[in-house]
Amino acid sequence: MSHIIKVSGLGKTYKSGFTALRDVNLDIQKGEIFALLGPNGAGKTTLISIICGISSPTSGQVTAHGFDIVKDYRLARSKIGLVPQELSTDAFESVWATVNFSRGLFGKAPNPEYIEQLLRQLSLWDKKNAQMRELSGGMKRRVMIAKALSHEPEILFLDEPTAGVDVELRRDMWEMVRGLREHGVTIILTTHYIEEAEEMADRIGVIRQGEILLVEEKQALMDKLGSKQLNLHLTSPLTEIPAALAEFNLQSELEGSFLRYSYDSRQNGDSVARLFRILSEQGIGIRDLNSSESSLEEIFVSLVHEETAK
Numbered sequence: 001m002s003h004i005i006k007v008s009g010l011g012k013t014y015k016s017g018f019t020a021l022r023d024v025n026l027d028i029q030k031g032e033i034f035a036l037l038g039p040n041g042a043g044k045t046t047l048i049s050i051i052c053g054i055s056s057p058t059s060g061q062v063t064a065h066g067f068d069i070v071k072d073y074r075l076a077r078s079k080i081g082l083v084p085q086e087l088s089t090d091a092f093e094s095v096w097a098t099v100n101f102s103r104g105l106f107g108k109a110p111n112p113e114y115i116e117q118l119l120r121q122l123s124l125w126d127k128k129n130a131q132m133r134e135l136s137g138g139m140k141r142r143v144m145i146a147k148a149l150s151h152e153p154e155i156l157f158l159d160e161p162t163a164g165v166d167v168e169l170r171r172d173m174w175e176m177v178r179g180l181r182e183h184g185v186t187i188i189l190t191t192h193y194i195e196e197a198e199e200m201a202d203r204i205g206v207i208r209q210g211e212i213l214l215v216e217e218k219q220a221l222m223d224k225l226g227s228k229q230l231n232l233h234l235t236s237p238l239t240e241i242p243a244a245l246a247e248f249n250l251q252s253e254l255e256g257s258f259l260r261y262s263y264d265s266r267q268n269g270d271s272v273a274r275l276f277r278i279l280s281e282q283g284i285g286i287r288d289l290n291s292s293e294s295s296l297e298e299i300f301v302s303l304v305h306e307e308t309a310k
């Protein structure tokens with residue numbers, strides 16, 4: 001896959017003197033769903049605002065579809081749709097009018113067929129003549145997405161798309177975003193919800209205090225999520241781990257009175273049962289046991305915490 005957005009050495013210091021982004025480097029691949037995770041104030045909106053040309057960078061460079069977002073602003077911006085955090089529309093405008101108006105803002109010729117297809121895809125077609133004030137919160141959000149896609153961009157930014165949205169609607173949104181991806185749109189979303197990133201993203205980026213801490217395939221993070229530890233408290237300490245147990249890569253702790261077995265909970269098959277069988281064959285008694293696992297949430301919290309402690 002080739003990249004559709006390239007962020008290089010991006011820095012942002014606001015007029016107040018506050019540095020919101022430091023040396024951010026990020027490639028977004030064409031056709032992916034990328035989730036940017038980070039606590040409040042981490043710099044997510046600042047980063048999106050710079051890529052979308054709303055705010056200017058202090059240093060570094062961003063290209064969208066090969067166009068520099070400062071030097072070739074119009075061309076770069078024409079490739080991007082943005083759904084901001086706050087919903088802002090004219091209450092008395094119809095859905096049809098407001099979406100067509102957004103398209104016009106990009107200097108694009110009217111294309112009623114495209115707008116119809118868009119509204120159908122977002123399950124808004126039967127509301128096309130409704131005024132914005134007559135719509136539910138979820139429908140308003142979908143109109144914001146239709147507005148963002150009205151000029152046929154290839155990249156869609158969703159800033160906190162499901163903040164304050166109920167569980168059912170959140171699932172609908174996820175479904176819809178997946179549908180957009182199937183239509184070839186590259187999607188970058190920011191979220192506070194780990195679950196949302198787990199559910200939706202191909203890759204996850206974590207940002208904290210203006211710095212990107214990690215960018216990883218979701219699957220790789222899920223593999224960490226699947227990692228489990230089984231801690232065995234033995235009846236009597238072992239001086240060494242018997243060769244018969246070598247396949248388990250056990251760690252011996254507290255002078256042999258504890259054994260720790262780390263395994264992938266999704267691919268472990270019957271390894272725990274086998275471990276117990278061999279322990280019993282070897283005459284190794286177990287006084288007590290417990291197991292623990294790491295979740296994406298824990299990985300995220302510990303990453304963010306580590307940085308705070310620095």
Ligand SMILES: Nc1ncnc2c1ncn2[C@@H]1O[C@H](COP(=O)(O)OP(=O)(O)OP(=O)(O)O)[C@@H](O)[C@H]1O
Pocket residue numbers: 014015016018019020038039040041042043044045046047
């Ligand atoms: N115009 C501004 N002038 C000075 N500081 C600003 C300005 N806009 C944002 N900041 C600061 O920059 C930091 C990053 O803000 P930003 O809105 O990018 O964070 P965020 O990750 O989007 O947060 P949230 O999850 O709360 O939306 C914050 O500390 C914020 O106070």
